[in-house]
Amino acid sequence: MADNKVVLKKEQVELIEELANVNERLGQQPAMSKVLGLLAVSDNPELTFDEIKDTLELSKSAVSQALNQLLMSKKISYKTKIGDRKRYFHLRIADWDTHILEQFEGVSSLIRVYEKVIAIRTTETKEFNENLKKMADFLTLVHNQVMTLHQKIVQEKK
Amino acid sequence: MADNKVVLKKEQVELIEELANVNERLGQQPAMSKVLGLLAVSDNPELTFDEIKDTLELSKSAVSQALNQLLMSKKISYKTKIGDRKRYFHLRIADWDTHILEQFEGVSSLIRVYEKVIAIRTTETKEFNENLKKMADFLTLVHNQVMTLHQKIVQEKK
């Protein structure tokens, strides 16, 4: 029944909330978003189940589900310490580039759908179709530039 | 009580649903997303209230709310025809670049929050902080490139 709440300054709490909000807008679920925020802001980047639960004031089951989904989507991982049964959860921050590219997957979907729309549209609406095409082309350009930048990162890592 | 349903081929219906799904993942509400899909795919890009309502099989109030929100967020506009009281709603497709930039606002928020996180983090966690910084720098680079590309579009339009 001990309280494992992590001590946080007010500004840290505020940032966790802000981070959670941004993550929610990017389509992540609330509890997962809060966990991501906490793990990014906490001075100690490795927190136990109970520290997360007590700091975020969530139920065990909410924390369990959030952690497991984050583990499955490879946003977090955990360490164990000898002589200690607890797991220490942390962001997989070194894989930040993969996470960002996953977010950009949304742009790819958008491009694919718009290409399909362009393909089946009537040719009657010339200006409309031209604008759709310009938009799809712009998105493709952005997508390619992001991929190029990412390749540079990958090279640097090696 | 007339049925104003727009005639659509099966592939058009499927694309409307796909577009609606992508838009929902980008944070738009379901009814709004469907309206955007219909207006992008329909051969006639200018549809009346009742055509939208009957084609999407939504209630008057759902359509009314969706259209008004889309008008307010400037995703759509409408025309009137003389001797006709109906409004003809259409995508503001010529403003596609503005709409895309609005979506990219999410990236800016993300950068701003991560910069704040970096600013208040303990200096104890060197590698963690360096990775955060690299991520924020990458996002900033992407953001700048998108802005540069957009400037070119704006120039071309003039």
Added chain:
DNA sequence: TTTTTAGTTCACAAAAAAAAGAACTAAAAT
């Protein structure tokens, strides 16, 4: 002047998403 059209507004219902709680489990500690 009354009726119809083209919507709007708002209280409520339905559905979906999120969180909680309680019972359970497997391994470790006592």
Added chain:
DNA sequence: ATTTTAGTTCTTTTTTTTGTGAACTAAAAA
């Protein structure tokens, strides 16, 4: 052997989101 720890799983409850329906409005038509 039984108790505790560190969670998991499943059902239920709560909250939030989305959509509906009925009453309303303002302008135009009959």
